[in-house]
Amino acid sequence: MSKSQSAATELTEYCENCETHSPHAVSIELRTESTKQTNRAFSREPYRVTQCRVCGDERTQRMNNA
């Protein structure tokens, strides 16, 4: 709820919830991964965040495939 809103791009993408193509707010967020603190203390990974304008369904997808 208190997420800082970065500049989002409006794109038409497929929404699994709506089961149709709908306008989405697409933004890139750097999220700190604190779960694995072995070598790198905190690694910030870029995530692609898309939120459906119709149903509000939010999905995050990690951009780096490790």
Ligand SMILES: [Zn+2]
């Ligand atoms: Zn939707």
